[in-house]
Amino acid sequence: MLLSVQQKYILEVLRKLGFIRRRQLAVLVRRRFRRTDQEISDAFLNAMLRQLRVGTSGIFLDDELVFLSPPRPDSLRLEAIDVMLELAEGAPEDFTVRVERPAILRFSWGDNLRLFTVAELSAPIRPALEILAWQTRVIWISADGAAPEDLTLPPKHFFAARQADGFHRFYGSNGP
Incomplete structure (x- = not known):
């Protein structure tokens, strides 16, 4: 064809x-x-x-x-794609789902090809943070779309909270 x-x-x-x-x-x-x-x-x-x-x-x-045919859709990956499209303004340079959990999706965009990783926020959060500590920018998402009340993130880590309109609000750390 x-x-x-x-x-x-x-x-x-x-x-x-x-x-x-x-x-x-x-x-x-x-x-x-x-x-x-x-x-x-x-x-x-x-x-x-x-x-x-x-x-x-x-x-x-x-x-x-x-x-x-092989992979059945899962809601976290679909949400990670939404986050990627929002941050990269619909034009990521490259992307892949061949990443190790808790990461879901990795993508790059921009003139200087900034690398982002979208990861699943799950309990316990500390081991997941240690796994992805070397990543420059990590966007965390959760299955219910809401951040835990006591969530503290390291610098250059963000949480994407899903809003009622389907878009995300991004929360970052207060650190350097």
């Missing part, structure tokens, strides 16, 4: 992430190809996805998700 440049990019995204919400994929594709003459509408994206599903084995679609 002959694929368009956009479809090749969609496959690359799916190979890196395993699954993604359609709206998240739309943001990535639109930001990646914003300089082309062709606007990527929802209808155009859906047509590309249908062609990929028919012509490529292992791609599955439902109302909200696009995924490759």
